[in-house]
Amino acid sequence: QPAASVEHGGVKIAKDDVVRDDPTNNVPDTIFSKLGLQLHKRDQHPLGILKNAIYNYFDTTYPNKFDKFDDLCPIVSVKQNFDDVLVPEDHVSRSYNDTYYVDSQTVLRCHTSAHQAELLRKGFTHFLVTGDVYRRDSIDSTHYPVFHQMEGFRVFNPDDWEASGMDGTSYAAKDLKKCLEGLARHLFGAVEMRWIDTYFPFTNPSFELEIYFQENWLEVLGCGVTEQEILKRSGKTNNVAWAFGLGLERLAMVLFDIPDIRLFWSTDERFTSQFSKGQLGAKFKPFxxxxxxxxxxxxxxxxxxxxxxxxxxxxxxxxxxxxxxxxxxxxxxxxxxxxxxxxxxxxxxxxxxxxxxxxxxxxxxxxxxxxxxxxxxx
Ligand code: PHE
The missing domain is CATH 3.30.70.380 (Ferrodoxin-fold anticodon-binding domain)
Structure with a gap:
């Protein structure tokens, strides 16, 4: 007879569902109920409007190049979420304190990078993946345990960099920054931005792009040149690639003047009626x-x-x-x-x-x- 609930670090999880009938599950009902809402697929929602605007940039800059995915299941294996992108065994992001586990081998993806390896293996070389991602975190106006990311990935062939006289890594890093600065200008026009060197297990070198917003530098994306090991595992030993992962809420808050991240989940008409398809950056008027x-x-x-x-x-x-x-x-x-x-x-x-x-x-x-x-x- 399974217990009616289980506890992790003091958080009780109700069990009224087979999927959750596992003692390693730390997904509460409030989070479970967000699965499948897919705010990024609503053309009238700020997140959908933003997704479409980014698609627009890629379609005009690189016609017919990038394949787009926005419907991949957010319930993924530990292997997809962590192992496939070289997250070390002891990395904090694997802990029950940071990630929602459905069972010991299955998580709610904590980033869209969880899909890099499988798409590479399937032969895609230029792709964008948009989806809801889940992280246990503290509470304030820019953090919510469910948010949305878009992953970008691009593979280069030796021909691409050899003509330039640069090595593959430098070539990819330069192309990446150019691509993302172009995207930032496409979305924001003139905005103050800066690059920060950082660390991700799956890229080297790695960078973060920050945007100046409400008197703060706001981190809006992480990116870098893909670790060779990831390419090697899908048979692409001679290639070089870049990847980025951007937070849609962070960007949308800046673009639409949305002061609190909870608003994205509001069904109040005074919120939803202020946005319409294709209208990027209509300023939100607090009601x-x-x-x-x-x-x-x-x-x-x-x-x-x-x-x-x-x-x-x-x-x-x-x-x-x-x-x-x-x-x-x-x-x-x-x-x-x-x-x-x-x-x-x-x-x-x-x-x-x-x-x-x-x-x-x-x-x-x-x-x-x-x-x-x-x-x-x-
Ligand atoms: N997955 C990283 C994050 O969620 C972002 C990222 C994606 C960084 C791709 C580098 C390359 O923070």
Missing amino acids: SKFPPCYKDMSFWINDSFTENNLCEVVRGIAGDLVEEVRLIDNFTNKKGMTSHCYRIAYRSMERSLTDEEINDLQWNVREQVENKLNVVLR
């Missing part, structure tokens, strides 16, 4: 800025405590009414006990919340945080 309500809570943490688990508990209760969960105090006493104080901001995008409603939520949060995370409230 409400209801006041936030802040609640603080302090507790002594234990060794298994993580902020991602806390956020999952809070979101499980408050859903999209939670706008931010922020650590505002952190100290360790003489006995070695560590206390955290979190400030939770509650705010609806659509209506004003009553004191009573918020107090109820907070009361529930306190109770579940204590019970599920085994921390001691102060």
